Each structure stands twice: as structure tokens, then as C-alpha cells.
Amino acid sequence: MRSVDWDTFRDLMINATLETLYMVALAAVFTLAIxxxxxxxxxxTRKQGLFPNRLIAGVLNVLVNVGRALPFVVLLIAIIPFTRLIIGTTLGSTAAVVPITLGAFPFFARIVENALDEVDRGRVEAVVAMGGNSWHIISRVLLPEALPSLLSGSTLTIVMLIGFSAMAGVIGGGGLGDLAIRYGYQRFDNQIMVGTVLVLLLMVFVVQKAGDRLVGALAHRR
Structure with a gap:
């Protein structure tokens, strides 16, 4: 198949890039919030945690482990009815945010748990000894002390979201992945394929660089 002309190529790439940025930004907000x-x-709530609760810890661990173990492409297809129930359609960038978020938040939740595990236990015990409640422990000790690790984990998660957004093109999720499938693969257009790959790589590079600088700046202040 003949490659598209430059004007068409430019318009397709701009529109697909904006759709991908929209998907990643919205999914990042929901992923971090959940x-x-x-x-x-x-x-x-884990066994050695501050407020052990076997039931809650068990349910959350199963949820996170299943979410991390399930291949994203399988998840995309499996939750099509759920996506349609929430959004009203399974096509487009907004609909793709649902499976992207569900596929990513278990990964970030485990990152958060590991980041909090690195906090000095002595600081937590000091707040407890001074009569601090659970909110004081979380807001004044755990999250501030784990902030560098959380920022690093957030960067890694957003990079993963970029990859997920590309895979969402399999079910018509829009963005660069959809463009690569419809033009690069189905129409054998190498120009489009190379363009989408380069833009995705650039996104990953920019996000990773910005995240590393934020973490470095925070570590320097400390």
C-alpha cells in the first residue's frame, strides 16, 4: 500500500498523539487516586502492619495479585461489558481509560506498599507514642517519608500507562496504538508505523526524564 501524503500524515499523528495524551493523563489520575x-x-492491614486486619488484607491482596497477573490484552476484552455499562460504548479514548486504569492501579498499589515499607519504623512509633492517630501517621510520617519512592513509582506507572494506551488500539481505543494498527499494520504503511513508534518512545523518554529530575530534586532538598 502507498504511504499517506505528508499533510495527512501530520494530521493523523497530531490527532493520535493528543488522544494518547488524553488517555494517559486521565488514566494516571484515576490510577493514582485508586x-x-x-x-x-x-x-x-497486613499481618505486621499497624492495624492488622486479616479479612481486608486478604481481599486486597487477592484483588491486587489478580490484577497484576492478568495479561492486559485479556483484560481489555474481558471487561468490554463493564466498560460499555460505565461509558456507554467500548470505542474511543474515553472508553479505553476504564481498562487502562483497572490494569494499572494494582501495580501502583503494590509500589505504594513497598514504598511505605521503606519508611523508618522508629518515626512511626514516635508519632504513636505522642498520641497520633492513623491519619497523623499516614499524612505526617508515611507519605512524606516515602515521597521520593512514590514519585519514582508514579513515573514507572505512567510509562506503563503509555504502553497500555498503545495496546488499547486493539479494541478501537484510539490514539497512537489504534493508528499503528489501522494504518501501519492493516495498510502496511511503514511511514505511520515508524512515526507512532518514535512518538511513543519520545513520550516515555520525556516522562522518565521529568520523573527522574523530580525525584533527584526532592532527594537533594532532603
Whole structure:
């Protein structure tokens, strides 16, 4: 098949890039908003946690482990009815945010749990000794002390979201992945394929670089 002309190529790439940025940004907000409290709950309710609760810890661990173990492409297809129930359609960038979020938040929740595990136990015990409640422990000790690790984990999660957004093209999720499938693969257009790969790589590079700089700046201030 003949490659598209430059004007068409430019328009297709711009529109697909904007759709991908929209998907990643929206999915990142939901992933962080869901994954953070789940990760904190995992840390607090586990056997050696501050507020052990076998039932809650067991349910959350099963949820997170299943979410991490299930291949994303399988998840995309499996939750099509759920996506249609929430969004009203399974096509487009907004619909793709649902499976992307469900596929990513278990990963981030485990990152949060591991980040909190690195916090000095002595600081937590000091707040407890001074009569601090669970909110004081979380907001004044755990999250501030784990912030560098959380930022690093957030960067890694957003990079993963970029990859998920590309895979969402399999079910018509829009963005660069959809463009690569419809033009690069189905129409054998190498120009489109190379363009989408380069833009995705650039996104990953920018996100990783920005995240590393934030973590470095925070570590330097400390």
C-alpha cells in the first residue's frame, strides 16, 4: 500500500498523539487516586502492619495479585461489558481509560506498599507514642517519608500507562496504538508505523526524564 501524503500524515499523528495524551493523563489520575489508598490499606492491614486486619488484607491482596497477573490484552476484552455499562460504548479514548486504569492501579498499589515499607519504623512509633492517630501517621510520617519512592513509582506507572494506551488500539481505543494498527499494520504503511513508534518512545523518554529530575530534586532538598 502507498504511504499517506505528508499533510495527512501530520494530521493523523497530531490527532493520535493528543488522544494518547488524553488517555494517559486521565488514566494516571484515576490510577493514582485508586492505587494510593489501596496501597496504604495493604501496608496498614497486613499481618505486621499497624492495624492488622486479616479479612481486608486478604481481599486486597487477592484483588491486587489478580490484577497484576492478568495479561492486559485479556483484560481489555474481558471487561468490554463493564466498560460499555460505565461509558456507554467500548470505542474511543474515553472508553479505553476504564481498562487502562483497572490494569494499572494494582501495580501502583503494590509500589505504594513497598514504598511505605521503606519508611523508618522508629518515626512511626514516635508519632504513636505522642498520641497520633492513623491519619497523623499516614499524612505526617508515611507519605512524606516515602515521597521520593512514590514519585519514582508514579513515573514507572505512567510509562506503563503509555504502553497500555498503545495496546488499547486493539479494541478501537484510539490514539497512537489504534493508528499503528489501522494504518501501519492493516495498510502496511511503514511511514505511520515508524512515526507512532518514535512518538511513543519520545513520550516515555520525556516522562522518565521529568520523573527522574523530580525525584533527584526532592532527594537533594532532603
Amino acid at each position: 492505587g494510593l489508598p489501596v496501597g496504604v490499606a495493604l501496608f496498614l
